[in-house]
Amino acid sequence: MAAKGSGVIDSALIVFVVVTIGLGGVVWLRGGSELLRDGLGNGASLLAKSGLIIIVSFFAAGLVEALVPKHAIPTALGVDSGLRGILLATGAGVLTPSGPFVAIPIAAALERSGAGTAPLVAYISAWGLLALHRLVAWEIPILGSRLALVRWSACLALPVVAGFVARVFTRG
DSSP states (O other): OOOTTOOSSOHHHHHHHHHHHHHHHHHHHHHHHHHHHHHHHHHHHHHHHHHHHHHHHHHHHHHHHHHSOTTHHHHHHSTTOHHHHHHHHHHHHHHOOSOHHHHHHHHHHHHHTTOOHHHHHHHHHHHHHHOHHHIIIIIHHHHOHHHHHHHHHHTTTHHHHHHHHHHHHHHO
């Protein structure tokens, strides 16, 4: 998602285009047109595999943004929401049942709707560290209950701490 107030072509896109062209040049120098063709083909395969889910996830994030009343986000998760906003965002991150294709666009939609930086950092941190769907579907079955629950418990306070650190960085 583009940052607030930016168009389709922004500095992030320009940086990615320049880096991609640079990588293409390095690949060509190392292996010629055959290696370049292989690399571009790999990228096209990845786009075919993941592109549709990314597009659909942006629509899902837009629908979430449309569902939440515009006045609710600044009140619940805004700059002045304090500990309550950080805890609410942490809980939402823990309960967001998705991968990055959904969680990150939701975070961007929350930001556009007036969520503050501290709650957003707490949301993204909680989703990344404490997502219940991942704990239940992946960690406990693969790692076992003991290791998975010790890891989860050890990380429990981190999204709240990250939210407060972000608040210090963004509010002086």
